[in-house]
Amino acid sequence: MAASHLDPLLAEAERRAVALVLRAHLDWTLGDVFEHLYNGPRGPALRQVTIGELLDDPEGExxxxxxxxxxxxxxxxxxxxxxxxxxxxxxxxxxVLAEAEGDVAACYLTARVGGPPWKLRKGLKRLIEAGKAERKGKTSTTRYRALDAEAP
Incomplete structure (x- = not known):
């Protein structure tokens, strides 16, 4: 994966991780948070977390x-x-296929795009027919990978 694709993913993951940490520490004061904003290594990510994000994820993650x-x-x-x-x-x-490192199983894809098995199969079939994905193996050994992974 090219660094240009990886950097925004890592920045977004860090920002969301900071939001998770804040949600998990309800005993922290705003003073504690502000201290980290200005002096901590996660300050840039912390400055991007919104109050809505902290309140908007009742399931936790x-x-x-x-x-x-x-x-x-x-x-x-x-x-x-x-x-x-x-x-x-x-x-x-x-x-999801393009971000994956190497070949992946259907369960990997289902965990990241959800939906019933028929929806995943139809989507994969369309991608394969369009030359954007490749299928290898049969039954439980079936794996998929993106072709032309530089395209978003």
Whole structure:
């Protein structure tokens, strides 16, 4: 993955991680937070967190640690992808494939774009037919990867 793609992902992950830490420390005072804003190494990320973000995630996590060893799961993108259809869903699916390092299984994709199995299969079929993805293997050994991963 090119550094130009990686930097914004890391910055967004850091900003969301800071929001998670703030939500987990309800005993911290605004003075504690302001001290970190100006003197802490996470100050730039902390300055971008909104009050709405702190209150808007009652389930607890905007990012989730996956069970598959892959990168953090962006729950906001997951929820948007679940509601997407057709070409819009395919765009989310392709982005996840393009961000993945190497070949991935269907369970990896489902954890990041959600939806029923038929929706994932149809999206993957469209991407393969369009020359944007490749399928390898059969049944439980099936893996997918993005082709032309430089395209967003």
């Amino acid at each position: 905007a990012l989730a640690l996956p069970m598959d060893g892959g990168p953090l799961i962006d729950r906001r993108r997951l929820e948007l992808a679940k509601r997407a259809h057709g070409a819009n869903f395919d765009d989310y699916l392709y982005r």
